[in-house]
Amino acid sequence: MMTRILPLLLLLVFCCLSVRCLQNQSDQQHHKRAFPVISIHYEAVRTPFEVALWILLASLMKLGFHLIPRLSSVVPESCLLIAVGLLLGGLIRVIGENPPVLDSQLFFFCLLPPIILDAGYFLPIRPFTENAGTILTFAVVGTLWNSFFVGAGLYGVCRLEGGGLASVDLLSCLLFGSIVSAVDPVAVLAVFEEIHINELLHILVFGESLLNDAVTVVLYHLFEEFAHVGEVTPGDVFLGVLCFFVVALGGVMVGAVYGVLAAFTSRFTAHSRVIEPLFVFLYSYMAYLSAEVFHLSGIMALIACGVLMRPYVEANISHKSYTTIKYFLKMWSSVSETLIFIFLGVSTVAGPHVWNWTFVSITIVLCLVSRVLGVVGLTYIINKYRMVKLSGKDQFIVAYGGLRGAIAFSLVFLLSSDDFAMKNMFLTAIITVIFFTVFVQGMTIRPLVDLLAVKKKKQSKTSIIEEIHTQFMEHLLAGIEGVCGHYGHRHWREKMNRFNKRYVKRCLIGGERSQEPQLISFYNKMELKQAMMLLESNSSASLNTAGHTTTTIEQSSRRTLNISKEREEEIRKILRANLQKTRQRLRSYSRHTLMPDPAEDDWSETHLRKQRVEIQRRMSLFLTGPAHRQESPPMRRARFESDNQEHVTRPSVPLNVTPVSSVLQDSVTIDNESEKSDESRWRRHGGDEKQEGERGIRGRKPSVTFALDLDEQKRSRCLSDLGPNQLNEDDEESFLSH
């Protein structure tokens, strides 16, 4: 009744008011316009509206591509996006407006960092460090070779051609060469992501694209400065070389500092888990910006920060935060990538173009030739020092995968027109090179990979065996190197691991996780993953086959009974622990904590009941008093509470681990028993306690009167968002106090 009357009332009031307004208006006889009920204020909302619209458009495009099945398997996404950009640019021009150009500020400060952070944070460390020498050689020497070859070649051609190109001097050519020869991480990621090439080649090309930023930055600023000043002295060249080291190492240092800060901060975020991901993003972005302030390599800073903070942050943060970070990074980088390619297309339509057939075609040819020569030449030298040599096929893929992208475009765009009269020509040439590499090379690389039968990425499940054997072999080889008296990289790696374990981990990882050996974390991660998989598949039949890989499923069914039961026991234990974890519940509502699930009631109740039984059991171990204590229920409750409180406030009781596990086993069996027996046990200890417990659960107000509730509150809040690999610690946390 009320709900129907209310809107009617409102309508009435509104009508009265408007009538009154009109009356007033007519009474006053002013030149006052009527109160606008609906008006359009586009200008105020314009910028955010357009930004949101672009992003929405980009995302819809991404969706659209995958709806057209044939297209997405032939043409890489980047090509489609550029094509869409071209269309959009054309549309905007047809409408009559000026299509927006890819603003360099926007690009370097908003669009590029997420992609690089995503790449750096999830960089596979082991392949990267194993091939670090090769990657660095390609990045530094290869890029230098490319720049000078292309620059000198272009200059020679310009001299020969004459005509419109005569005014292009050596410095401009060199600058253009340095910009155009940098392999672009965005383009490489976009294309290589889809062809699933084997890990080695992927990391080679991708690592090169990341590390050559230092070289590009130095060369760019160098040549720009020289062009501005007008003359070069040998001292300047020397300074340039020095600058390279400063830029590269400085960038890494800045990144490292921020990475350590982030790791250290994450140690203390136990009570505000919700903002954990924010720290990761903010520190990384600050690293990038700080490096840019000093003209250091921002990309290297970002990579160093991500790589350094990852192991420590992951050990400290909760599982949910880890998932958040992962998905946010993937989302942002995906959107950024899409926007970059679309804007490239739009800018092509927009920018002023100066088309010069000779210049453009020579550029493309020189780029290809220099890349091939560079890769072949360098590989010949590198193979002498590599254990796993790069074959011809590998070299071809590395050479062919050198794609150029938006970074080159933005760098050219940043050039000032006064110093570089031929800026527009450069722009056109760069866009053509980018189009060529992305379209032609991007589209053909997939059939070529299939044709040459290049090894693809192995879809292998991580197994604990491989991890154990790998570690065993590392130790073995380090020992043998010691026997031979050869201090190779394994020796240094072991040294670093020891240093890491002894000093760094203790500083940066909070709590008990700092002592955890790597194998254990790996094992826990695997078990967690499996338990999660079980949760999702949610079938009791699969419980028996939980611990086995697919290859041994047949054998497992033939296995002896006791092993499978053990397995089942363990899986049940893990499941239970995880189920409690994933459905934790907070007592008080606040905007700054996560909302609980309404379906969590029964689970937390079982949990509480379990805990209560455990505490009673524990108490029975400690209580030495005779059995004649006829305590009335309220008194017992008080004692229970006081013991509990004491139990909670005492700093970590050094309990042996084995009783905990045995207690856990008991708890598992308890849960196996029927609810009825639980109830009966409850009733023995007085129905009051049960009621009190329930009241505590259901009441949302912080029930200060029941000390028991507060303890439960504290405990459950502490348990609500545990770290990622917390199987054992979870159990410990349940029973040790904080």
Place this chain on the structure above:
Amino acid sequence: MGSTNSTLIKIPNVDELIQETGFSTAHIIRLHDRFKELDKERRGYLCPQDFGAIKGLAINPIGDRIIGAFFSPGRETVDFYTFVKILAHFRPADNSRPKESSSPEPINSRTNKLKFVFQMYDIDKDGKISRIDLLKALRSMLEMQVTEEQLDSIVDRTIQEADLDGDDAISFEEFRKSLEKVNIDHKMSIRFLR
């Protein structure tokens, strides 16, 4: 050059060594120098104490197993010949050598490398890696930072993953199969021993 020749002459069975292990003369000389460096008392053979003096091995979690691998069962000394033969396992495989089906498999082939690692796991030398072997290996690697229960569950899982015939131990074939995706050649080679 003269000193090289004289060194080569001092080493017995040099040609046989080169033939069997595939090392070059430069390597043999280098290893000989190292052997002499370890053999402080100039006895011509090494005993476990000499190995124990190497700092790298002392802090290595599986250092004692590595030392044990050099000494064939029953012998207390290692002469140069055995020293080089054991180290030959860690030579990177050379794909350039033509594969002769008649000659025996080179020491640094993938199978032999795997056999070496297998022998290092299998302390009781029964031809299989049993639970006890695995437990001991894991314990030495993890250095007492884990509980019995954790170790047990890891060992359980490892054996389950690898054991195909259900005998609760890992035979060499199963071992080899579980590592087929790992690039053994890369992981078990020391670069300078080319």
